[in-house]
Amino acid sequence: MSYFLLDDYANMEPYLPGEQPAGKWIKLNANESMLPPSPAVKKIFDEAEYDGMGFYSDPHCHKLRIAIGDVYGFDEKNIFVGNGADEVLAFCMMSFFRKGMKIAFPDITYDFYRTYATTYGLDFKQFPVNDDFTINVDDYVNYDGDVVLANPNNPTGLAISVDDIERIVKKNPERMVIIDEAYIDYGGESCVPLVRKYNNLLVVQTFSKSRALAGARIGFAIANEDIISDMNKIKFAFNPFNMSTLAIDAGSAAARDVDYWKKCINEVRRTRDDFKKDLRKLGFKVIDTETNFVFITHPNYRAEYIFAELRKRHILVRHYNQERIVNYLRITVGSFDVMLKVLYALKDIVGDPDESTYK
Amino acid sequence: MSYFLLDDYANMEPYLPGEQPAGKWIKLNANESMLPPSPAVKKIFDEAEYDGMGFYSDPHCHKLRIAIGDVYGFDEKNIFVGNGADEVLAFCMMSFFRKGMKIAFPDITYDFYRTYATTYGLDFKQFPVNDDFTINVDDYVNYDGDVVLANPNNPTGLAISVDDIERIVKKNPERMVIIDEAYIDYGGESCVPLVRKYNNLLVVQTFSKSRALAGARIGFAIANEDIISDMNKIKFAFNPFNMSTLAIDAGSAAARDVDYWKKCINEVRRTRDDFKKDLRKLGFKVIDTETNFVFITHPNYRAEYIFAELRKRHILVRHYNQERIVNYLRITVGSFDVMLKVLYALKDIVGDPDESTYK
Numbered sequence: 279m280s281y282f283l284l285d286d287y288a289n290m291e292p293y294l295p296g297e298q299p300a301g302k303w304i305k306l307n308a309n310e311s312m313l314p315p316s317p318a319v320k321k322i323f324d325e326a327e328y329d330g331m332g333f334y335s336d337p338h339c340h341k342l343r344i345a346i347g348d349v350y351g352f353d354e355k356n357i358f359v360g361n362g363a364d365e366v367l368a369f370c371m372m373s374f375f376r377k378g379m380k381i382a383f384p385d386i387t388y389d390f391y392r393t394y395a396t397t398y399g400l401d402f403k404q405f406p407v408n409d410d411f412t413i414n415v416d417d418y419v420n421y422d423g424d425v426v427l428a429n430p431n432n433p434t435g436l437a438i439s440v441d442d443i444e445r446i447v448k449k450n451p452e453r454m455v456i457i458d459e460a461y462i463d464y465g466g467e468s469c470v471p472l473v474r475k476y477n478n479l480l481v482v483q484t485f486s487k488s489r490a491l492a493g494a495r496i497g498f499a500i501a502n503e504d505i506i507s508d509m510n511k512i513k514f515a516f517n518p519f520n521m522s523t524l525a526i527d528a529g530s531a532a533a534r535d536v537d538y539w540k541k542c543i544n545e546v547r548r549t550r551d552d553f554k555k556d557l558r559k560l561g562f563k564v565i566d567t568e569t570n571f572v573f574i575t576h577p578n579y580r581a582e583y584i585f586a587e588l589r590k591r592h593i594l595v596r597h598y599n600q601e602r603i604v605n606y607l608r609i610t611v612g613s614f615d616v617m618l619k620v621l622y623a624l625k626d627i628v629g630d631p632d633e634s635t636y637k
Numbered sequence: 638m639s640y641f642l643l644d645d646y647a648n649m650e651p652y653l654p655g656e657q658p659a660g661k662w663i664k665l666n667a668n669e670s671m672l673p674p675s676p677a678v679k680k681i682f683d684e685a686e687y688d689g690m691g692f693y694s695d696p697h698c699h700k701l702r703i704a705i706g707d708v709y710g711f712d713e714k715n716i717f718v719g720n721g722a723d724e725v726l727a728f729c730m731m732s733f734f735r736k737g738m739k740i741a742f743p744d745i746t747y748d749f750y751r752t753y754a755t756t757y758g759l760d761f762k763q764f765p766v767n768d769d770f771t772i773n774v775d776d777y778v779n780y781d782g783d784v785v786l787a788n789p790n791n792p793t794g795l796a797i798s799v800d801d802i803e804r805i806v807k808k809n810p811e812r813m814v815i816i817d818e819a820y821i822d823y824g825g826e827s828c829v830p831l832v833r834k835y836n837n838l839l840v841v842q843t844f845s846k847s848r849a850l851a852g853a854r855i856g857f858a859i860a861n862e863d864i865i866s867d868m869n870k871i872k873f874a875f876n877p878f879n880m881s882t883l884a885i886d887a888g889s890a891a892a893r894d895v896d897y898w899k900k901c902i903n904e905v906r907r908t909r910d911d912f913k914k915d916l917r918k919l920g921f922k923v924i925d926t927e928t929n930f931v932f933i934t935h936p937n938y939r940a941e942y943i944f945a946e947l948r949k950r951h952i953l954v955r956h957y958n959q960e961r962i963v964n965y966l967r968i969t970v971g972s973f974d975v976m977l978k979v980l981y982a983l984k985d986i987v988g989d990p991d992e993s994t995y996k
Contacts, residue, residue: 293696298693298695308693323682328679331852334851364875376643515753515757
């Protein structure tokens with residue numbers, strides 16, 4: 279730590295990114311897409327005006343905001359874009375949350391909320407999810423602060439209904455409700471239409487999952503136009519030209535290729551549902567995820583053991599050192615062929631459920 | 638403004654980006670490069686692993702930090718990278734400056750410092766530059782707070798010496814000194830070597846000027862390893878995967894193509910020096926810039942008039958509504974052919990210096 283670091287950050291924890299090992303791995307630990315992005319994105323890269331790369335990108339990101347607005351039926355004034363959903367969330371936090379302000383989220387959820395809240399000194403409350411990992415919506419309805427929820431939740435993959443979200447939003451118009459819909463395209467119902475009705479709702483989505491552009495860093499928020507305008511002002515005083523020309527162009531192309539996007543989503547859902555069935559045959563308890571990942575546990579084998587055994591076979595999945603889910607694994611749903619390999623590996627590890635012993 | 642915007646931002650001013658008009662313009666208002674980026678960057682785009690775009694970028698940006706470190710003779714631990722120098726500056730401010738902390742910069746300089754300081758509530762002091770636009774270094778040596786200086790300065794193009802910077806840095810090791818060297822490649826002497834000697838110096842540079850990658854958004858800082866580590870921790874809690882895979886790859890390729898980079902710099906310097914001579918022949922007073930732009934005024938014509946006349950001819954330059962420089966124009970140095978066009982236009986506007994009348 280340098281002499282200069284603000285003591286505001288005394289509680290900051292070191293960041294532990296997911297493993298990115300070198301060499302040949304089946305990487306199923308970050309819920310990335312194994313399908314390529316839209317062919318329209320390939321065209322953007324192929325035709326990228328390399329000579330024009332010397333000119334600044336559009337700080338308003340009009341083209342991308344208009345494209346997203348068109349797809350979701352909103353004006354660009356309702357759309358904020360950033361380098362991934364994390365940056366969008368961070369600009370939201372920076373605009374509307376100061377040190378000491380109250381915010382609630384589940385004990386088991388996307389870890390970025392806790393990381394941000396800890397580092398930047400928010401007064402956060404983590405409501406425990408139920409034993410079946412469902413969220414107790416009343417915890418948030420009755421809470422006297424702001425709320426951030428991943429829906430479907432990560433890593434459990436469970437979704438809450440739009441009616442439940444509306445209950446939280448409606449209960450207190452002075453409370454901001456942030457719904458992180460990173461995985462909504464794979465299942466569950468989006469609460470984006472509620473934005474027309476409520477000024478205290480901000481919905482965040484990403485191009486890193488269903489649009490297969492995690493490496494291009496594109497995320498967005500849909501909210502009331504005043505909220506978006508505030509976030510843009512904050513962005514303009516922090517990093518006006520936040521997105522590159524290629525990210526803006528690639529994102530616009532991917533957004534507008536709705537047919538390809540839906541095709542990819544359907545393919546992942548089909549593979550996921552098959553994979554879930556096969557996992558159950560191997561004796562796994564499979565949470566009923568609506569995402570591009572599964573969340574599983576086995577009655578006879580510790581998750582840590584299965585994780586290590588998969589690792590030996592160069593298959594990387596996600597294991598959490600968090601008490602309530604220490605015996606669970608999160609596995610991204612890749613292509614059909616890849617998931618077949620994973621199934622064979624798992625069968626090799628846990629064997630026939632009737633013959634297995636606890637390891 | 639939404640109900641939710643923090644009143645911390647009461648002093649926030651709306652951002653006014655430089656004009657980006659549609660249609661065919663000679664755009665000389667943002668000091669962009671008119672030369673293409675390194676051919677090595679073209680190769681990166683051509684061979685971009687479009688299929689791999691679905692995977693997250695490296696949150697540590699190792700490849701780019703190592704490439705920059707190799708060029709400047711530092712370990713990657715001394716290098717921080719971000720989406721443009723603005724983001725690098727913003728993460729620096731966010732890590733080391735809280736509301737109410739003191740920071741000084743000149744009254745005439747890059748406007749981002751004031752925008753950031755106003756929005757995020759720093760107690761900033763703007764020391765007036767001298768009448769000839771030179772900086773009075775003692776103002777900063779004797780100041781009892783932190784310092785940010787663009788060197789060479791923008792829009793004046795004037796540089797201070799490394800000895801002067803060392804005086805500011807050395808005077809008080811508890812003061813952080815940020816030197817923004819966006820234009821250093823075109824002239825002046827870089828203070829990067831001082832980083833080995835002082836723990837309170839942070840030098841910011843950019844790929845948006847001499848490396849012709851403004852549209853790709855790449856900036857970096859060189860500083861003591863503890864300072865860089867702090868900034869990375871803050872970044873990891875704000876937006877871990879801040880840079881795209883393509884920005885990391887393109888930046889690495891551009892950094893390593895040192896020969897092409899030097900060639901481009903020399904070309905711009907030659908064009909600049911010719912342009913300066915010709916401007917003087919037209920009666921302009923030309924500040925002795927060491928950058929890829931000139932800063933000029935004419936004894937007989939108001940800058941606003943020349944600006945408007947150039948605009949009519951579809952040539953866009955920069956005019957400032959700031960009292961002390963209201964009669965100056967900043968013009969980016971483009972290619973030789975482009976600057977010839979600009980000269981003809983200016984000759985058309987201001988005519989022969991001996992015959993002109995004040996307009």
